Amino acid sequence: MNANIGDRLHVHGNVVGQADRQGEIIEVRGPGGRPPYLVRFDDGHQTLVYPGPDAVVESARRTEGADG
Structure with missing residues (x-):
């Protein structure tokens, strides 16, 4: 990941x-972009995350162009 x-x-x-x-x-x-990641969750909580198999990274570059 x-x-x-x-x-x-x-x-x-x-x-x-x-x-x-x-x-x-x-x-x-x-x-090289591998974990761990410091994540700010939508509820405002920040934590260091080692994502497991239940996690997916959604690229910011992909979502920027999704509206246009």
């Missing part, structure tokens, strides 16, 4: 009733 600053991290809930979480990657600490 590789990411850039500004990409979105989407973590799917893996327990029944657990909501998905989304946030912006504000810092990439691993070499």
